[in-house]
Amino acid sequence: xxxxxxxxxxxxxELSFEQKRVTRxxxxxxxxxxxxxxxxxxxxxxxxxxxxxxLQNARINTFEVDDQMETNAEVQQQKQLVSKNxxxxxxxxxxxxxxxxxxxxxxxxxxxxxxxxEAEKETLYIGNSTFTDENNNxxxxxxxxxxxxxxxxxxLGKVTYSTPSGEQSVELLKKRQFNIKNGQIxxxxxxxxxxxDSLLQEMLGQYSDEYMKNIVATIQQEQNDIIRDTHxxxxxxxxxxxxxxxxxxxxxxAFLLYHNRTALNADQIxxxxxxxxxxxxxxxxxxxxxxxxxxxxTLAEFFSQxxxxxxxxxxxxxxxxxxxxxxxxQNYKQKETTAFMRSIKEYATKQTPDSLxxxxxxxxxxxxxxxxxxxxxxxxxxxxxxLFLRFSETKNILVKRLKKKVFEKRNADWVLEKVNHLNDxxxxxxxxxxxxxxFEQIDNEExxxxxxxxxxxxxxxxxxxxxxxxxxxYRQYSAFLQKISPAFATAFNTRLEYHKIALADCAxxxxxxxxxxxxxxxxxxxxxxxxxxxxxxxxxxxxxxFTFPNAxxxxxxxxxxxxxxxxxxxxxxxxxxxxxxxxxxxxxIELNKSYRSTKQITAFMKSLLPDGNKIQAFxxxxxxxxxxxxxxxxAAFAELQRTVAQLLSKYETVAIIAQDLAECNEIQLNFRFKxxxxxxxxxxxxxxxxxxxxxxxxxxxxxxxxxxxFNVSQKNxxxxxxxxxxxxxxxxxxxxxxxxxxGTPTNFIQNIxxxxxxxxxxIKLH
Ligand SMILES: Nc1ncnc2c1ncn2[C@@H]1O[C@H](COP(=O)(O)OP(=O)(O)OP(=O)(O)O)[C@@H](O)[C@H]1O
Numbered sequence: 001x002x003x004x005x006x007x008x009x010x011x012x013x014e015l016s017f018e019q020k021r022v023t024r025x026x027x028x029x030x031x032x033x034x035x036x037x038x039x040x041x042x043x044x045x046x047x048x049x050x051x052x053x054x055l056q057n058a059r060i061n062t063f064e065v066d067d068q069m070e071t072n073a074e075v076q077q078q079k080q081l082v083s084k085n086x087x088x089x090x091x092x093x094x095x096x097x098x099x100x101x102x103x104x105x106x107x108x109x110x111x112x113x114x115x116x117x118e119a120e121k122e123t124l125y126i127g128n129s130t131f132t133d134e135n136n137n138x139x140x141x142x143x144x145x146x147x148x149x150x151x152x153x154x155x156l157g158k159v160t161y162s163t164p165s166g167e168q169s170v171e172l173l174k175k176r177q178f179n180i181k182n183g184q185i186x187x188x189x190x191x192x193x194x195x196x197d198s199l200l201q202e203m204l205g206q207y208s209d210e211y212m213k214n215i216v217a218t219i220q221q222e223q224n225d226i227i228r229d230t231h232x233x234x235x236x237x238x239x240x241x242x243x244x245x246x247x248x249x250x251x252x253x254a255f256l257l258y259h260n261r262t263a264l265n266a267d268q269i270x271x272x273x274x275x276x277x278x279x280x281x282x283x284x285x286x287x288x289x290x291x292x293x294x295x296x297x298t299l300a301e302f303f304s305q306x307x308x309x310x311x312x313x314x315x316x317x318x319x320x321x322x323x324x325x326x327x328x329x330q331n332y333k334q335k336e337t338t339a340f341m342r343s344i345k346e347y348a349t350k351q352t353p354d355s356l357x358x359x360x361x362x363x364x365x366x367x368x369x370x371x372x373x374x375x376x377x378x379x380x381x382x383x384x385x386x387l388f389l390r391f392s393e394t395k396n397i398l399v400k401r402l403k404k405k406v407f408e409k410r411n412a413d414w415v416l417e418k419v420n421h422l423n424d425x426x427x428x429x430x431x432x433x434x435x436x437x438x439f440e441q442i443d444n445e446e447x448x449x450x451x452x453x454x455x456x457x458x459x460x461x462x463x464x465x466x467x468x469x470x471x472x473x474y475r476q477y478s479a480f481l482q483k484i485s486p487a488f489a490t491a492f493n494t495r496l497e498y499h500k501i502a503l504a505d506c507a508x509x510x511x512x513x514x515x516x517x518x519x520x521x522x523x524x525x526x527x528x529x530x531x532x533x534x535x536x537x538x539x540x541x542x543x544x545x546f547t548f549p550n551a552x553x554x555x556x557x558x559x560x561x562x563x564x565x566x567x568x569x570x571x572x573x574x575x576x577x578x579x580x581x582x583x584x585x586x587x588x589i590e591l592n593k594s595y596r597s598t599k600q601i602t603a604f605m606k607s608l609l610p611d612g613n614k615i616q617a618f619x620x621x622x623x624x625x626x627x628x629x630x631x632x633x634x635a636a637f638a639e640l641q642r643t644v645a646q647l648l649s650k651y652e653t654v655a656i657i658a659q660d661l662a663e664c665n666e667i668q669l670n671f672r673f674k675x676x677x678x679x680x681x682x683x684x685x686x687x688x689x690x691x692x693x694x695x696x697x698x699x700x701x702x703x704x705x706x707x708x709x710f711n712v713s714q715k716n717x718x719x720x721x722x723x724x725x726x727x728x729x730x731x732x733x734x735x736x737x738x739x740x741x742x743g744t745p746t747n748f749i750q751n752i753x754x755x756x757x758x759x760x761x762x763i764k765l766h
Contacts, residue, residue, distance in 0.1 A: 253294055336538060706738070
């Protein structure tokens, strides 16, 4: 702190100087904000009038396949105008949001640097975003600007930083941190550390919130490495619980968007998150930094969009089944491997026209295309064509034949019958935007109407063709499984009869479909982020890489938190990911410092692990975790009620976390309390404040002020598989952790040194 070194008088002078600057900058921000708000309102009204105009003109007949293809220059032009207006409006809206934030806390850091050859030192202030005066002088530097990395990485003295034109070096003379709230400096430190502990202490001591916060003011050096990495096509972050993996990727996304402003937008970034609650929890970080959110999807959602009409087993169901039936997972292991995916590829390339599962295309009892006809088309195409081209060419030929069929039907008796009985409304609807001469062969209105009627009838077949339904991929996959193991095929077919599909079949089946049909790939995605990667099978990762071929990957995980498979060391993980994803330039970063929990909770949870020593606790003090042992269930529930009341009087969020749904149901049934106990399900998107009850797989990635683990008995946590679960549950607690046990606690806890926790109802453990 300043006054420790220079005395109180200097501190007062410095503080008063800095406060004056803060006040001055805020008044400049406010002025600019007024101006931006006016521009925003103007853009809003302009956009709405252009949009009205567009809507009036753009009544496209989306029904007609030929019309879809046609470009209507006038409409296109207006469409472009609308999107340009929307873009301007959005930029201004974001600017207003950013300025509103900036006026409360304009910056958090200052660096004084001296560049060789320059006469004077330079003072730079660093905040959430850039702010310049009317002469383009930088009053605040964006935290993502190249020079700002000095603030995160450098200790005083000579430092280097990367710029687009190469490495630069300067002398760092001073580094100052601020905590500014509502325009007032609450705290100010000069520090020689990367980012000093004091501010971090303050940040971490806060209570949890519905939304995750951005950490730009206190990014740590090793996190900064992840955030600013632009050289690797595969970045693997193996970080212990609470080490800031999720925080780092969100700041990384903000960083990438800033640095590739013109070449990258938020829609080209996809984040796979563990569950919907998590998606909501992190949804405010990027907007708080003035950026748009990336696309977010859970694995279950990703698959559901691709298997319409089928019920997909979720990761949670898989977990529940695995939990009650150990053999279950054994049956699935093979399908989750990269080797299995490679055998799919081998199988696909070996298919002959006869062995492909083409299927008749029927419409209302009429066989429009027989599978023999489809097979014959495919067969006639050159065998040397890549699989997917041969398939898409077949599709093109089928579409052409269908068009011809439909065209010929315009004079069919049933069509003419309909034309003669059209009422006014139908007549006008069908006539739509008919223009004489549009179709060369259709020169009278009656034929045009006939064509429209035939088109309407055959529309579902166009859709079927566009969606590749003339290949029965389910039958094809079943044939593949049959070759591997008849039992696999039977299990798959039985499930399919009930419109269900196992999670382990999703990736291989989609891969087979995509290889054969050429569909399913998205070349526009530039970055793919996967959080909680330890819960993904190699087959799933392999498929995601295949689907997003141009994406650079950032994978974040903690193998100790593996709920679904055995723990892997970082090296093992790297080896298997290299094998699965074949990256050109991979990098593994380990994060071993845990920030979420108090020192006491971190010490307790690291003792649960065989190699927990690598975990370093951040020195935030708190209470020892409490173990409360009850002799029977009734006493345990009474204890639960008492503990909940106690914790709720202190904290905003208290979570009772159980191993699975069955345990949650039991708790809910027996819990008697004046406040409702919200049992959170996989469908929930919002996490209410106060008391919640949830199984661990839904608490992934989340954090709570206080956590109660219900029933940590030896019976409940008997084996190695339970160790990771217990560790993950405990690591959700920020400030307080209470463990309840009915009877003897699990050996994992009994083996923890007794000074690391308190036992409230002592019984003899050994
Ligand atoms: N540099 C930092 N400054 C301030 N807070 C931080 C920092 N790094 C992490 N945190 C805080 O620590 C907590 C844990 O971070 P985060 O959720 O990103 O970790 P994680 O590694 O994804 O955790 P887990 O794998 O256990 O879900 C959050 O409250 C986050 O805000």
